[in-house]
Amino acid sequence: MKELRFYVIYLTLLATIVGLIYYRKLPNKKAKLLWVLILLSFLAEFVGRNFFDWFGLKNYIVFNLYDLITFSGYIIILGLLLKKTVNKRIANGLLLLVNSSFIINMVYFQDIFNGMLTTFFTVACTSVFLLSSLYFVEMFSSNKASHYKKSIYFWHIVGILIFYIPFLPYLIASKMFLFNEELMPTFSVAIFGLNVLMYSSFIIGFIWSQKKYNY
16 A cells, blocks of 8 residues: 555646646746646656665655745745735745754754655645645635636646645644554555545646637
8 A cells, every 4th residue: 555655746746737738728927837746756756766866865845845845836836826916025025934944943942854845745735735725715806706616827827725724633633643654555555545536637727728828
């Protein structure tokens, strides 16, 4: 069951290929960044699974840096999608907070080479949850509400939330030693399932979205 983790790379590859096929639907840098982040996830999985063989080191630094870039990318995209000035300011503030928490967590609390930066991850997840909520409030309060399923941003944000909302409590609980070894195979299956749902949402977005709603 634990080997399921190694199959995530195929999900990232599939989403990357589908995104490339429908790349023409991505009309600007903001939309294209969504595909770049998926491509980055494939590269992180590929490097991560070979990192020890190449360098003789654990791969924590690969995924810690991946999380920093990915969460920063999510916040930048959400900040560009938000229309209200106050919400844009919140996004800018949270981007600064997330990057600062990464540095503080790395320098003072946890070793970036030997463990996941859990404090940073918690701050980053919470920031994305907040901005996603603001995005949905704005979207469903506007004339775009009737076309939300045709927007790639909707499907991408849904995919992110599907994965990270359940994953964050699991991460915190695991760090508090609330899970024993007997439960780990079950949670391995659950985490893989969440990845399936997330990347399926990304793929649906590439296929169903329409270019005129992806600006």
